[in-house]
Amino acid sequence: MPSGTLFVANKRGNTLSQIDLATGDEVRRVEACATPHELATSPDGQFVALACYGGREVAIFEADDLTRVRDLVLGEGARPHGIEWHPNGDIYVTAEGRKSIYWIQDPLGSEPRKLEYATGQDGSHMLAVSPDARNAWTMDLGSGTVTLVDLITRRAPLSAAIGEEPEGIDLSPDGEALWVSARGSNRAYELDPATLDLRNTIDVGRFALRLAIRPQGDVAVTSNLADASLSVIDLDTSEVVRTIAVDEPDAAQARFQVTILWSPDGERIYVAETGTDTVAEVDYKSGRVLRRIATGDGGDGLAIVKRRPAQ
Numbered sequence: 001m002p003s004g005t006l007f008v009a010n011k012r013g014n015t016l017s018q019i020d021l022a023t024g025d026e027v028r029r030v031e032a033c034a035t036p037h038e039l040a041t042s043p044d045g046q047f048v049a050l051a052c053y054g055g056r057e058v059a060i061f062e063a064d065d066l067t068r069v070r071d072l073v074l075g076e077g078a079r080p081h082g083i084e085w086h087p088n089g090d091i092y093v094t095a096e097g098r099k100s101i102y103w104i105q106d107p108l109g110s111e112p113r114k115l116e117y118a119t120g121q122d123g124s125h126m127l128a129v130s131p132d133a134r135n136a137w138t139m140d141l142g143s144g145t146v147t148l149v150d151l152i153t154r155r156a157p158l159s160a161a162i163g164e165e166p167e168g169i170d171l172s173p174d175g176e177a178l179w180v181s182a183r184g185s186n187r188a189y190e191l192d193p194a195t196l197d198l199r200n201t202i203d204v205g206r207f208a209l210r211l212a213i214r215p216q217g218d219v220a221v222t223s224n225l226a227d228a229s230l231s232v233i234d235l236d237t238s239e240v241v242r243t244i245a246v247d248e249p250d251a252a253q254a255r256f257q258v259t260i261l262w263s264p265d266g267e268r269i270y271v272a273e274t275g276t277d278t279v280a281e282v283d284y285k286s287g288r289v290l291r292r293i294a295t296g297d298g299g300d301g302l303a304i305v306k307r308r309p310a311q
Contacts, residue, residue, distance in 0.1 A: 012298030045305035082126035160196040168211030200238040204231035228252035
């Protein structure tokens with residue numbers, strides 16, 4: 001079994017779990033905030049940032065023992081959701097309730113700076129940030145759009161309609177292709193990141209609400225809530241080359257799978273099954289579910305660091 005630490009945002013329990021991947025055991029669970037959904041780890045793996053969807057803050061914890069370090073309070077009614085802790089050390093997070101995103105500079109410093117950028121769209125839910133941190137893209141669930149935000153020039157955001165209920169998003173490692181999924185259309189799309197022009201449309205599984213690109217950059221996977229599966233898309237051919245059954249379709253509603261996360265080496269896929277308070281660990285090569293790991297109530301957002309938790 002892999003080593004490392006898995007962090008899980010438990011959105012119904014308002015808690016954060018720390019799981020030792022070597023054993024599959026939950027080592028710690030702490031009170032977090034109102035309805036935490038997504039989370040991200042710092043580039044050095046020392047901290048975890050939690051987007052508090054039921055409130056207005058980003059809560060930061062020490063990765064080793066889940067000691068709460070600070071709360072970064074955003075604007076009134078922010079409802080932060082999608083979050084990325086960029087390799088540059090800054091945090092980028094959607095503020096769905098304000099139709100905006102925040103760029104939080106020096107989040108661990110004595111005086112973090114919070115810059116807000118309007119998307120102008122309803123339900124800016126998930127996001128991706130370019131490797132050079134010049135641009136961000138949001139999936140706007142309410143408006144049915146994807147939006148490009150220029151973080152440097154602050155020119156007007158560019159939005160494009162894309163499918164029904166678009167939600168999943170990821171950027172290729174080289175920044176040359178933006179991949180998104182629309183859960184209401186059962187489709188994934190490849191877009192030009194600079195223009196949002198459509199390059200490819202791919203039929204995937206039912207209710208594809210998340211999309212994640214493998215660290216190697218060769219495939220993307222969609223999380224298909226309505227049939228408890230993963231669609232594997234070859235990014236060179238833009239075709240679905242495999243379907244991985246995480247459970248039987250009849251169990252899909254009970255499992256209610258949402259978030260997907262690749263292990264850093266690209267050998268495992270972790271699938272949050274929010275309805276059964278479990279995370280399925282899937283072997284990518286074989287497509288087998290290796291085990292199911294117990295979480296807190298409503299485990300959803302996932303993040304990994306390579307070292308094991310403090311005992």
